[in-house]
Amino acid sequence: TQSTRPQRLLHAVQKNATRGDPRSVVKAIDNFCRQKEWAMNVGDEKGCILDSVVSEVNPVTVLELGTYCGYSTVRIASLLPPRAKIITLEFNPDYAKIARQVIAWAGLEDKIQVVEGPSGEWIPKMKEQFGVKTFDLVFLDHWKDRYLPDTKLLEDCGLLRKGSILLADNVICPGTPDYLEYVRNSPRYKSQYFKSHLEYTKAEDGLEKSVFLG
Ligand SMILES: O=C(NC/C=C/[C@H]1O[C@@H](n2cnc(C(F)(F)F)c2)[C@H](O)[C@@H]1O)c1cc([N+](=O)[O-])cc(O)c1O
Ligand SMILES: [Mg+2]
Secondary structure (H helix, E strand, C coil): CCCCHHHHHHHHHHHHCCCCCHHHHHHHHHHHHHHCCCCCCCHHHHHHHHHHHHHHHCCCEEEEECCCCCHHHHHHHCCCCCCCEEEEEECCHHHHHHHHHHHHHHCCHHHEEEEECCHHHHHHHHHHHHCCCCCCEEEECCCHHHHHHHHHHHHHCCCCCCCCEEEECCHHHHHCHHHHHHHHHCCCEEEEEEEEECCCCCCEEEEEEEEECC
16 A cells, blocks of 8 residues: 655655664655655754754743644754653644654654644643643644634633743745734734745745743
8 A cells, every 4th residue: 555755754764864863863854855755844944943942942841733743843852951841732643653653763752742632622631631830832833724723722721921932833834824913913922033934945934933921
């Protein structure tokens, strides 16, 4: 039976990356997506912006919405301090299965918890299920029409504190207009756009970094 693109991406990691070396996993995926098949990872150009924000925030608790194959999960986790943890939500069980193997190849299982299911269900359970108080950093990279409702849900569930950082992928391409309008006009956020390019292409895209003001 025909393999899927995430399966071929995983095989490229297992073939070309060194076990336990997260940076080689990131490099193997970027090479696969440049040379073989495009895939919707944040990519190396926007990935450098992600790295700089993670390093600046130095988060202890991270939430990622949209694991896909685990590229940004590995990228973020490789920069976290020792006791820090990332919870990453993935709706599609097939993608979650691939992501767990990519994360294992990188040797980052201890820092990452992949949770399967819809954000609408899991966000309200974060405190009771995972002992989370608030998130220091949230990386939004899931369905673009869910960025705004899930941000409001995070606010309503008390999962953001003064200074929590939201970092959103694809605010230009494919675009998240309602989310962008909200974080740029709400008095509860201080927002900043980092101009870049859509992964592995010359099209414009960028990340929006928004600080929750409480
Ligand atoms: O559509 C894009 N991304 C959608 C990404 C969607 C991914 O997020 C998961 N998810 C859904 N809900 C949840 C949660 F968290 F709620 F549980 C997690 C989906 O199963 C999928 O793996 C995209 C598209 C392009 N592009 O160029 O078309 C470029 C990109 O960088 C993109 O991210
Ligand atoms: Mg994306």
